[in-house]
Amino acid sequence: MINKITIHDIARKLNIDSSTVSRALANSDRVKLKTRELVKKTADELGYRRNHLASNLRKQRSYTIGVIVPYINRHFFSTVISGIEESASKQGYKLIICQSGDQEQKDAELMEMLINNQVDAIFISMAMTTTNTEHFKLAQKIDIPIILFDRIRDDLPFPSVVIDDYQAALETCELLAKKGYQSIAHIGGRQNVSIYKNRYLGYLDAIEKFNLNFCDDWHMECNMESKDGVEFANKIMHMKKRPDAILCANDIVAISAMRTLQAHSIEVPKDIALIGFSNEPLSAYTSPPLTTVDQKALEIGQLAFNLFQKHQDKVGQVERMKVKSSIIQRSSC
Amino acid sequence: MINKITIHDIARKLNIDSSTVSRALANSDRVKLKTRELVKKTADELGYRRNHLASNLRKQRSYTIGVIVPYINRHFFSTVISGIEESASKQGYKLIICQSGDQEQKDAELMEMLINNQVDAIFISMAMTTTNTEHFKLAQKIDIPIILFDRIRDDLPFPSVVIDDYQAALETCELLAKKGYQSIAHIGGRQNVSIYKNRYLGYLDAIEKFNLNFCDDWHMECNMESKDGVEFANKIMHMKKRPDAILCANDIVAISAMRTLQAHSIEVPKDIALIGFSNEPLSAYTSPPLTTVDQKALEIGQLAFNLFQKHQDKVGQVERMKVKSSIIQRSSC
DNA sequence: TTGTACGCGTTATCAG
């Protein structure tokens, strides 16, 4: 229907075999140069276009990579996707993009769907709540490469790319300490998610390393949504021992906290300093602009694709990459 | 390799023909219910999963929609994609996402690639510079549904979804006029792109309709990048007849203009008011927060998919949808 | 209700 002209049509027209046409179109040197060119020319004339469905079926590959993220329209994720796309398209790969809405169930369904569609690999940033990892076992059994990024879990034996969150958290605290802040609070995500765990650990170690004050109430574990920032800001205001800085595990929470504090006439950074994570575009436009950790989204995407290629070459050991992040200093601290 | 078990394995095990298995798995009532269930059960046990490559080849369909946007990580586009994905995945469609980097050449290549991959439809927001539309003719000849969104061209005979930009521009100017602004400038995009053309036309008609001042220098046609806002703001500052408001055809330009003006001690909105287009997340966080036109990105994505489905049902007339946008009033005017 | 037989478009393989 869609694709009328096949290699057989070309073959018939030139009185040669379709297999020769196939080889010619693949530019195989097992076909005489002259024939090759003739084939290409008539292919062009006839408006031939290869049916990749058939080709892929034969080759048992789809040249397609499945990508699963919680939300496509989160800036970080769309930028990672953009990075993957850049690298992948250069190598002739296509991307199938899926969003899980941060639901574990959806993660599993999507993985199954992608597997059934014979994707060559799955790149996934897991749903926040994921605890069950049965679906990964399936993928593993079927021997399809899985690359984790950002939301990873250390107990899964797959190549992965993440920011060095521990280091980043440590350094942000160091920055705060150097600026004279002594009582740093932390809004963090669920601790079964590596990135949040590592940010928390970096925070904890920094407190020790830089001799900062510590208080149990200064830490909240949450889903890192806007309302969580509001909630924590409200909590802080009624504390006897109030922190003088908050390290937030993402920008959304930092900004919602900032606005809540400001609405109650608490000045940032004078009364309380704030640091976020992610370098969302909007973080540059708050007042004051938010100091934040850039997560190198584009780079993560590119590296994820590199890992995939390495995996293709030789099924070596599982490589877990940590990308060094950088602090974007602005005026919220 | 990836998929060991086929319908033939099931057939062999049950001593029936593979065609029966095929029908059973498709839940055809031409197979006895008992057999059907038996087949499904053993399929499950054996860990059978359908090879969609083979299935699609046979059916001449891929249940895949190709989506081309200039940049995946622009909030508007990633949200449209998100909207498409929501609707599409419910109907069993997958999305192949491509970015053109706003290059005409890339648009053409990507369309060809998608066609070769037998996608069931192509959703595209064209590159800004596109003037040549040969590649659309190819798609048309091959009879693959094309849905345009956002960046469309009226001379192309395809279903499309856009914001009613003319109306939106008119209404923003009305709002400005009501607030007492009399001299409105306009930073617009290339006039061969419908959305920009319509915004400009709405602007022009508003000037007439609301008896506003007009000056040739108050309009700039550009690529709508950050630097363009800077450039225009600089130009304005040296004008004898300086406008008291700027309607910008996107938020990026509005914000860069805002910052440039402020850097030169021109206050917003006191000296010059600003309105943007797109309702980018960051527009809520500038100071002052930017009044802007919400473009209903999610809705556009969903409607695009609806158009595709209508097209499937009956190849009726070409439907061009206009979505009513809404002005998000904030304090930049 | 089930089986037979073939086609989808391409490519691997073997033979010449």
Next chain:
DNA sequence: CTGATAACGCGTACAA
């Protein structure tokens, strides 16, 4: 260097 043939896995007219 080229041709013939089979196979990839599935779906479906047609026959039984």
